Amino acid sequence: HKIALFLCDDDVCIDTKCINFFCPAVKHSLKYIFTASSGLPDFPEFVVAAVVDGNLLVYCDGSKKILEPKLDWVKKLFENDPHQLEEYKGLCFHVEPTYFKATINSLKHRFNQSGGVHILQRISGCEWDDETGEIIGFNQYGYDGEDFISIDLKTETWIAPKQQAVITKLKWDADKARMKYNQNILTVIFPEWLKKFLDYGRSSLLRTDLPSVSLLQKTPSSPVSCLATGFYPHRASLVWRKDGEELHEEVDHGEILPNHDGTFQMSVDLNLSSVTPEDWTRYDCVFQLSGVKEEIITKLEKDRIRTNEGKSEIILNNTNK
Structure with a gap:
């Protein structure tokens, strides 16, 4: 039911x-x-x-x-x-x-x-x-x-x-x-x-809280997830861009979810299966909170991504904030 x-x-x-x-x-x-x-x-x-x-x-x-x-x-x-x-x-x-x-x-x-x-x-x-x-x-x-x-x-x-x-x-x-x-x-x-x-x-x-933004990937072949957590209010957007243009294909938007402390989290996945490593620098993840002019921009770089390989505890703690 x-x-x-x-x-x-x-x-x-x-x-x-x-x-x-x-x-x-x-x-x-x-x-x-x-x-x-x-x-x-x-x-x-x-x-x-x-x-x-x-x-x-x-x-x-x-x-x-x-x-x-x-x-x-x-x-x-x-x-x-x-x-x-x-x-x-x-x-x-x-x-x-x-x-x-x-x-x-x-x-x-x-x-x-x-x-x-x-x-x-x-x-x-x-x-x-x-x-x-x-x-x-x-x-x-x-x-x-x-x-x-x-x-x-x-x-x-x-x-x-x-x-x-x-x-x-x-x-x-x-x-x-x-x-x-x-x-x-x-x-x-x-x-x-x-x-x-x-x-x-x-x-x-009526407060505004900016989030922490992380890039997560389960395996080298999995989509890269851009996770923003700890923001308030819930009126926010999170997108992937390529060369400054918002992407609508090869992306999967998650719902805005509540955290236990009254803030919110959301994520958006990017499928990189057809993207060469040389082109990764053309991508970035952008978070925008309603009422706040500044964007939080996270560039897609290999050393920024947290994976399951030896870092599962870090990923788990981050996604459960």
Whole structure:
């Protein structure tokens, strides 16, 4: 079974690939990720994550009644604003678990499922461009790793990509109060919270950290991987160039992945099977962090490459930063 969205705690990590949601490079984002499960005895029945710009702020296990701020400044925010903390507890421990459990049971019946493992997720939030002021609100559901239903604020309707979601779409389209509620919370309330988080956690959320960049190669015949790790924010690019021109062929771009310390890492592989050693000097790897003018340029030189031959420990430590 595929699981739809990003959610990580010390013991829980869910993939990000199955539900698409907005992530433009220049916008700040606030996402509330709700995950309910059925048929997984060793997995929480209901968890919630609050995420700002890819940073996990709050993790909540509704089954165990655990609500845990993940960053020091979030703990201080809750201390100064106990009302908001109580709102989170009510949302996670009482209101949403009941709703999600009932919804899973309804969907199992609608999909003609009697048992097995099932995952229902919702991601709601907003993105805000601090230069243009543009706000985009989103609210969408996924069931068993596939899109189920999502809101379209422009047309004030719901989008149902699956036949089983049409019943829900028709019901929610007719509920004008529900639409007005979503418009208000997604485009007014959430942006206010996002701006408050960015202001309160400014030293953490609005910082810029440049990465260390390494060239790695498993064997002499393997592609050369350019790895950048330790950068923040996640809005960054990493490319291979030849004679100053970005390469699109013979390269394989990896995903931007989170590190345990709140920074990010990414890599891009270059296939050198058709490149002669004499031409290596024509290639370089270029890292660019959003908001930072200077590029980090790493030239493709033999003595810069770390390989598995006698240096496996160095490579392992570097890739796990």
